[in-house]
Amino acid sequence: MSSYLKEFHNSLSTSLFEDLRENILSGKYQAGEKITESKICQEFGVSRTPVREAFKQLELEGLITNIPNRGAYVLGFSKQDIEDIYELRKAVEIIAIKWTIERINNNELVELQEAYDLMEFYTIRKDPVKMMEANTRFHEIIYKSTHSRFLEHILKSYQFYIHKTRQAALKSEYPLNEVLEEHKCLLDAIHAKDSVKGEDAIERHLTNAQARAEMGFSLIKT
Numbered sequence: 001m002s003s004y005l006k007e008f009h010n011s012l013s014t015s016l017f018e019d020l021r022e023n024i025l026s027g028k029y030q031a032g033e034k035i036t037e038s039k040i041c042q043e044f045g046v047s048r049t050p051v052r053e054a055f056k057q058l059e060l061e062g063l064i065t066n067i068p069n070r071g072a073y074v075l076g077f078s079k080q081d082i083e084d085i086y087e088l089r090k091a092v093e094i095i096a097i098k099w100t101i102e103r104i105n106n107n108e109l110v111e112l113q114e115a116y117d118l119m120e121f122y123t124i125r126k127d128p129v130k131m132m133e134a135n136t137r138f139h140e141i142i143y144k145s146t147h148s149r150f151l152e153h154i155l156k157s158y159q160f161y162i163h164k165t166r167q168a169a170l171k172s173e174y175p176l177n178e179v180l181e182e183h184k185c186l187l188d189a190i191h192a193k194d195s196v197k198g199e200d201a202i203e204r205h206l207t208n209a210q211a212r213a214e215m216g217f218s219l220i221k222t
Contacts, residue, residue, distance in 0.1 A: 013053035016044060020054055024063050024074055025164050031076030035064065077161070079214060085158055086210035090203060092154055097198040099146040101190055108145040109190070115141055116187050123176045131176055136163070138183060142190075162213065175212075182208060 020040070023029050040051045055072055058064045062081075064072050104112075115138040122131035136159070143152040182205040189198035 012046065013050035013057070016040075016046060016050050017054040017057045019044070020058060021061065021063060021160075024058070025077050025161075027076075029074045029076075031074055031078075033074045034070075035072050035074060081161075082210065082213050085161060086206055086213065089155070089158055090206045092151065093142075093202050093206060094199050096142055096146050096151055096155060097186070097189070097202045098195050099148060099151070100142050101193050101195050101198055103147045104145040104190065108141060112138065112141045112145070112187065112190065116183055119180055119183060123180045126176070128174045128176060131179070135179065135183070142186075162209075178208065 020029075020035075029035060037048050037051045037055070040046075040054075041048055044051075055064065055066070059066055059072075062075060063077065064074055066072050115134055118134035119131055119138060122128075122134060140156070143155045146152060182201070185201040186198065186205065189195075189201050
């Protein structure tokens with residue numbers, strides 16, 4: 001296979017994986033439902049090769065399971081999964097805040113302040129979508145500022161599921177001022193290089209974020 005064809009198939013399987021993941025999380029494919037290669041080929045008008053690759057990725061993400069001699073079945077995404085993600089996220093982000101406080105440089109500190117300022121601006125404007133885009137940027141700068149590519153990779157791997165539940169929650173009355181204040185506490189702790197306050201702030205923020213995510217999840221399922 002030429003390098004061009006290989007790149008094309010990789011791109012197609014990635015796009016297909018993203019579409020299938022969206023269908024699972026939105027409930028179009030229900031937990032326990034069997035999905036076959038032939039069904040997906042027909043639905044999306046693709047060959048079996050990208051479907052097999054997409055199925056492998058879905059299985060790695062824990063969204064489907066392949067049962068020998070029976071086929072692939074949807075596992076879906078549950079409230080328990082959200083609880084697990086946030087428990088893991090708390091454990092890892094506590095380390096991230098500690099390392100950020102120890103390792104952040106002046107340029108990254110300026111970037112972090114700018115991301116917070118954007119959050120504040122869009123909170124005043126009552127624009128939840130733009131505010132949460134700035135929120136994502138704020139956290140990505142924290143991840144980068146750990147100067148640990150392994151930790152950054154782990155934390156970024158949660159982002160899709162966090163965004164999915166957040167998008168649904170944004171359709172309701174989202175507590176922008178509360179979210180902003182939680183990030184102000186994080187920013188102050190980083191400026192002060194106070195690890196204890198930083199760890200307290202991130203734990204409080206993620207406890208509240210979990211409650212908001214669970215609200216979003218309930219909206220997805222209704």
